[in-house]
Amino acid sequence: MSRQFLSERIATRLKLFAAVTLITGLVLGAAPALAASKAVRVVMHAPLRILDPVTTTAYITRDYGYMVYDTLVAMDENFEVRPQMADWKVSPDNLVYTFTLRDGLAWHDGTPVTAEDCIASLDRWRQRDGMGQKLYSFVSSIKATSPKVFAITLKEPVGFVLQALGKPSSLVPFMMPKRVASTAATTAITDAIGSGPFKFVKEEFQPGVKAVFVKNEKYVPRTEKSSWASGAKAVKVNRVEWVVMPDAQTAINALTAGEIDYIDEPQIDLLRLLDGDKSVIVGNPNEFGLQVVGRMNFLNPPFNDVKVRRAAMLALKQENFLAAIAGDPKYYKVCGAMFVCGTPLATDVGSETLVKGNGMAQAQKLLKESGYDGTPIRIIHPTDVNTQRTQPVVAAQLLKEAGFKVELITVDWQAALGLRSNQKPANEGGWNMFFSAWGGVDVASPLTSPTLNATGKMGSAWAGWPEDADIEILRDKFGRAKTAQERKAIATDLQKLAYERVIYVPLGQLSTPAAWSSKLKNVPRGPASPYFWSVEKTD
Numbered sequence: 287m288s289r290q291f292l293s294e295r296i297a298t299r300l301k302l303f304a305a306v307t308l309i310t311g312l313v314l315g316a317a318p319a320l321a322a323s324k325a326v327r328v329v330m331h332a333p334l335r336i337l338d339p340v341t342t343t344a345y346i347t348r349d350y351g352y353m354v355y356d357t358l359v360a361m362d363e364n365f366e367v368r369p370q371m372a373d374w375k376v377s378p379d380n381l382v383y384t385f386t387l388r389d390g391l392a393w394h395d396g397t398p399v400t401a402e403d404c405i406a407s408l409d410r411w412r413q414r415d416g417m418g419q420k421l422y423s424f425v426s427s428i429k430a431t432s433p434k435v436f437a438i439t440l441k442e443p444v445g446f447v448l449q450a451l452g453k454p455s456s457l458v459p460f461m462m463p464k465r466v467a468s469t470a471a472t473t474a475i476t477d478a479i480g481s482g483p484f485k486f487v488k489e490e491f492q493p494g495v496k497a498v499f500v501k502n503e504k505y506v507p508r509t510e511k512s513s514w515a516s517g518a519k520a521v522k523v524n525r526v527e528w529v530v531m532p533d534a535q536t537a538i539n540a541l542t543a544g545e546i547d548y549i550d551e552p553q554i555d556l557l558r559l560l561d562g563d564k565s566v567i568v569g570n571p572n573e574f575g576l577q578v579v580g581r582m583n584f585l586n587p588p589f590n591d592v593k594v595r596r597a598a599m600l601a602l603k604q605e606n607f608l609a610a611i612a613g614d615p616k617y618y619k620v621c622g623a624m625f626v627c628g629t630p631l632a633t634d635v636g637s638e639t640l641v642k643g644n645g646m647a648q649a650q651k652l653l654k655e656s657g658y659d660g661t662p663i664r665i666i667h668p669t670d671v672n673t674q675r676t677q678p679v680v681a682a683q684l685l686k687e688a689g690f691k692v693e694l695i696t697v698d699w700q701a702a703l704g705l706r707s708n709q710k711p712a713n714e715g716g717w718n719m720f721f722s723a724w725g726g727v728d729v730a731s732p733l734t735s736p737t738l739n740a741t742g743k744m745g746s747a748w749a750g751w752p753e754d755a756d757i758e759i760l761r762d763k764f765g766r767a768k769t770a771q772e773r774k775a776i777a778t779d780l781q782k783l784a785y786e787r788v789i790y791v792p793l794g795q796l797s798t799p800a801a802w803s804s805k806l807k808n809v810p811r812g813p814a815s816p817y818f819w820s821v822e823k824t825d
Contacts, residue, residue, distance in 0.1 A: 574726030636785030
């Protein structure tokens, strides 16, 4: 072998070594950046399809809202309202609330957030939200005094202005650009531009299958400690993916295999499969859980008759529903309080038959007296949401025992939401009854509770559309009350009347445990969990 050949071969190897060294150096140099690119994969409680947190009360759209949008003020873990997008001051006569937007607020398209944006957002929100409508009935004017300042002037002092603007759950008064908020409140928006801590990746959105959010790099968080939806929304991951796994067992398997990081509402009877698995944490981020509810259609027969509504309520028993949904009693509580057990407004007045389950004989007698003609009761039966699929089946059995004929309308959750908004008679494609669950914090007050809004189909009443002037008089009275003692007495009177007229049927309280990978740190708690802005993911 010649020296020239050897020299050429050595030179070639040196070049190859240098190239490998360079590539290795680049890879190693990139390692910190790759390590910082954290993604969290989540199975939420329902598929996301609707991108407008004003036109639907669905919690999955509310959760989407918290990712994309922000709020003027927010409630902390002590039920105190704190500044979020804005600070405020109140005039000595309690008639003028002046809000000043903080520095650094910008929409995802780079344009600044203005007072006019906020006024338009509040106006759209109040058209659909019961508490918003109640607030605006006391409002004289809302005017911007500069690009960053606006004032709400009241007709008379009321004590729930900040509570309305800081309500943590459906419908949340999220702020939107004026051009978006100017959309009619009856028309669903599709524009996903907010000012919140995450940006929605519309190009990757597959309705009902996948939703993707990326960190808003230009978001300026507050400096205060994060508490519920208040304080710092300091995002610690680059990407959050919501993926749909309709089969509950598949989701559990994916979590233990490390394929996903978080399950929002795992099927309770499957949690035992996670016992002893140190790679998974089971916790309860929302300590207030859910109140299971039954709702009848007040617009059309037979439930436009209070006797028939009462017959149906007397046939129901909370324990039957709760046990069927949760199985294990540690995950539910029989509770007749419309305003949630353990809260200052809790009372059991009017709830005896629901709690004790001793009303069937009364139900059968009252149904015969009502003149019910045997027309089948059409109950909406969604099949793809863990906390929604069981109640209709239980109700059907109990109502049949009372003497009703029953028909289940089996659909997916998205179709159920669409059907629920249909006001036509049941024999023309409508419905008579459905079941749902509201977060405890949503129903803990007469003003926040959508189930007690009795403004009818021309107001902001929730599906079922009860119209009852006496209920509304008591809700107004509650809003004007100045002491806790007054509020308690009014709430008791309101619950008594609501039970008598069967505005809705409370069916007890459910815990809503979540399960997540032990690689996730700082999983936030709150009545509208899950929030993902403080979550960290370790290797």
